[in-house]
Amino acid sequence: MRILFAMALFMLAGCAAQTAAITAGGSQVELRQIQTREYDTLDKRGTLRSVVATLQDLGFVIDKADYELATISATKLQNYEIRMTVIVREREGERVSVRANARFNEKPIEDSKSYQDFFTALDKAMFLTLHKVD
Amino acid sequence: MPDDAFRLTESALEMREMQTREYEGVTDIEILSASAAVLQDLGYAIDEIEKELGVLSASKRADAKDSAEIAGKIALDVADCLLTLFIGCENDAYQSSKDVQDIKLTLVVLPDSGRDGAHKVRLTIQRVVWAKSGDLYDQETINDAEVYQAFFDKLSKSVFLEKEGL
Numbered sequence: 001m002r003i004l005f006a007m008a009l010f011m012l013a014g015c016a017a018q019t020a021a022i023t024a025g026g027s028q029v030e031l032r033q034i035q036t037r038e039y040d041t042l043d044k045r046g047t048l049r050s051v052v053a054t055l056q057d058l059g060f061v062i063d064k065a066d067y068e069l070a071t072i073s074a075t076k077l078q079n080y081e082i083r084m085t086v087i088v089r090e091r092e093g094e095r096v097s098v099r100a101n102a103r104f105n106e107k108p109i110e111d112s113k114s115y116q117d118f119f120t121a122l123d124k125a126m127f128l129t130l131h132k133v134d
Numbered sequence: 135m136p137d138d139a140f141r142l143t144e145s146a147l148e149m150r151e152m153q154t155r156e157y158e159g160v161t162d163i164e165i166l167s168a169s170a171a172v173l174q175d176l177g178y179a180i181d182e183i184e185k186e187l188g189v190l191s192a193s194k195r196a197d198a199k200d201s202a203e204i205a206g207k208i209a210l211d212v213a214d215c216l217l218t219l220f221i222g223c224e225n226d227a228y229q230s231s232k233d234v235q236d237i238k239l240t241l242v243v244l245p246d247s248g249r250d251g252a253h254k255v256r257l258t259i260q261r262v263v264w265a266k267s268g269d270l271y272d273q274e275t276i277n278d279a280e281v282y283q284a285f286f287d288k289l290s291k292s293v294f295l296e297k298e299g300l
Binding site for chain 1: 135136139140141142146149150153181182184186187188189191238239240242244247256258259260261262272273274275
């Protein structure tokens with residue numbers, strides 16, 4: 001009986017650990033800052049296209065792209081797997097914000113350097129969008 | 135994680151050129167339709183099309199068996215059997231040989247900012263190769279120029295057919 005009880009407890013603990021992962025994460029504010037960059041443009045389409053072009057330059061394949069929701073998901077395979085989601089949002093003051101989050105294999109990427117590198121690459125692709133002469 | 139995972143490498147420009155072709159006198163929708171037709175010819179399933187952004191993604195599972203590799207690994211297993219006097223006889227090496235691959239590709243059509251009426255088409259391809267045992271064998275981005283050339287040859291024909299309404 002005691003063994004059964006112990007087993008049940010063990011299984012319950014296991015369930016809790018599994019479901020905890022669903023909402024587990026780091027510091028929200030800090031992470032958002034690291035993962036977000038703003039650009040002075042109203043051109044959502046141009047921004048999304050720059051994101052797609054940058055992801056392709058970095059060796060990603062696009063899994064999902066939605067213009068209405070301004071969301072791009074992509075995967076990079078190179079003896080490892082990186083999965084990235086980028087969301088573009090229109091901000092006040094004729095700006096757009098680009099937020100990226102990614103995981104490396106099973107782990108979320110939370111170091112600022114990776115995102116800095118991504119935005120450095122995106123900056124180059126955004127150049128045309130930001131300086132478009134109509 | 136490798137340091138350069140999110141950095142543009144020196145080969146990025148070269149890769150872009152290898153993966154990009156330009157088409158004139160056709161709309162982005164015509165190019166996407168022609169691409170979907172080629173992919174159907176090649177047995178791909180279309181996973182995603184977002185025409186506002188000119189993005190098309192497709193995938194297929196294909197044979198990845200390499201007869202030379204299989205022959206080599208069977209020979210290894212046989213040698214192993216002989217060496218262990220048939221005691222430790224298992225076909226481990228054979229089980230570790232390539233079996234199937236999941237191929238996934240994205241094609242992006244963008245208007246060429248420099249030339250009116252021209253579109254750039256960029257294709258990127260990845261694959262995951264599985265061993266017979268079901269374990270991951272390899273995952274990689276395809277860097278073989280011939281693969282891209284072969285696709286674009288087919289796409290050029292398909293674009294022509296699309297334009298002529300055939």
